[in-house]
Amino acid sequence: MEQSFIMVKPDGVQRNLVGDIVQRFENKGYTLAAAKLMTIPGEMAEKHYDELKDKPFFDSLISFITSGPVFAMVWEGENVIAEARKMMGTTNPAEAAPGTIRGDYAVQVGMNVIHGSDSQESAAREIDLFFDKSEIQSYEKNVTDWV
């Protein structure tokens, strides 16, 4: 089953949005496979955002993402990578549709509340970077047949 790495960023944790975001993924019908509250070490943040290292906003992105605890998760389900991106809304909250997480809760691109993997390759890489295999649960929920 497909898995995505989803993370409530430090602004989302500070603004008490962890519960709402978890609720949205549960309501959608996805299965939580792993979760932890953690502060990302600088080196790990640089690895996570490696493909953005030449962007002008890279340094501010790294200092923001390491500035306080994040809530890192693995969610599992059919097409979860693409669907989670839809649920999140566009990168720039100013363009994100109402009803999406960024559309509902964020104003500026530098503080857009949530991260979600954008492809199968990034999902695999990000899950591996943030979680040890032993932290990821594999289980069936009876309700899955109804989703």
Ligand code: UDP
């Ligand atoms: N970002 C930023 N300024 C920009 C573009 C992006 O600070 O002009 C930040 C923003 O927090 C975004 C993250 O860099 O979520 C990663 O950018 P990406 O293009 O990968 O967007 P995402 O996949 O998060 O939607």
